[in-house]
Amino acid sequence: MPFYHKLGKIPHKRHTVFKKPDGSLYYEQLFGTIGFDGMSSNLYHEHRPTQVKEIKGSYDVTPKVAIENNLKSYRFKGFQVTPHPDYLKSRKPVLTNADCDIILASPQGSTEDYFYKNADADELIFIHKGTGKLRTHLGNLDFKYGDYLLIPRGTIYKLDFDDEDNRLFIVESRRPIYTPKRYRNWFGQLLEHSPFCERDLRQPYELETNDEKGDFLIKIKKQGRIFDMVYATHPFDVVGYDGYNYPYAFSIHDFEPITGRIHQPPPVHQTFETDAFVVCSFCPRKYDYHPESIPAPYSHSNIDSDEVLYYVDGDFMSRNDIEAGHISLHPAGIPHGPHPGAVERSIGQVETEELAVMVDTFKPLKVTEDAMEIADDTYHKSWLEEEDRK
DSSP: OOOOEEEEOOOSSTTSOOBOTTSOBOEEEEEEOTTTTSOEEEEEESSOTTOEEEEEEEEEOOOOEEESSOOOOEEEEGGGSOOBSSHHHHOEEEEEOSSEEEEEEOBOSOOOSOEEEESSOEEEEEEEEOOEEEEETTEEEEEOTTEEEEEOTTOEEEEEESSSOOEEEEEEESSOOBOOGGGBOTTSOBOTTSSSOGGGSBOOOBOOOOOOEEEEEEEEEETTEEEEEEEEEOSOOEEEEEESOOOEEEEGGGOOOOOOSSOOOGGGGEEEEOSSEEEEEEOOEEOOOSTTOOOSOOOEEOSSOEEEEEEEESOOTTOSSOOTTEEEEEOTTSEEOOOTTHHHHHTTOOEEOOEEEEEEESSOOEEEHHHHTTEETTGGGTTSOGGGOO
């Protein structure tokens, strides 16, 4: 839940005359959500933000489902996704349901000849590899390894990368993404027991105000299609705004893990939530300090949710043969837990250096054709003893 933010020039009161130096008007826009009931910001433009010159057409980007009803655990080797010079074409959906798409991307270059807007979904982009700048009509944010970028639906943006070697883990959410309710008071402020606080959230720090007319291509995602729309004025023409609806960044390295005498359940790692799924951050931390504790997680049944774990870095003590960029999918309805030998290896260990992002969805996930191209089809047998795997 972001807090109040103000950037650039704004008038004293909303919905009042705001004049340019030449006496003409700046144009106000309410950038809001949930039918005037959700978070919003008031923006002031050099030009009317409504001037469409041409709609060139659209094309389908709906994820192609390979497995509709899945009860099989999978491992996907994320770094096998082929890099692509175009940002949008680099995005490969691997898992999908009615509430979200889970996407891998390896863009080799910046978004140069178009702007992008997702009109359907908030986007949570985790930066696994790469540095650069997120440029938006609401201001810019620098990013680096370990950053979450939360981009509200409707935000017009570009991603500028410093290099060609970039890896992204993306969650597109058709439900609003917030910080966890149990870590906020009734005013929305993050509480003392929260594993992060407002000073850890990085807000946009600069506006690119372009007073420019011409032909500006915005690729807009709506209902599974990309629409190519040409606007008559530069999308980044905002001179100022204030409110609560804007992109922000949070580094996984600023998450403060909660530990205890015995093994803590996954909700202590929760970082973001919707009413359809949660996102957790597994970070380097001290292990449980009960003298007889077992640091490895106990086997558990996902009866109500599919569990997706994206492995970022470090030693994943509960899994065998896991590398950075791998994704494990443990579907609802069957138990899963540490691989053979993991429990025994964990006893007596005092800390872990693992780094991972988890997404637990409350509706089943469908496996896409893109996912099957990087799938380990034998992963579901990895809990068997060695002599039983034949």
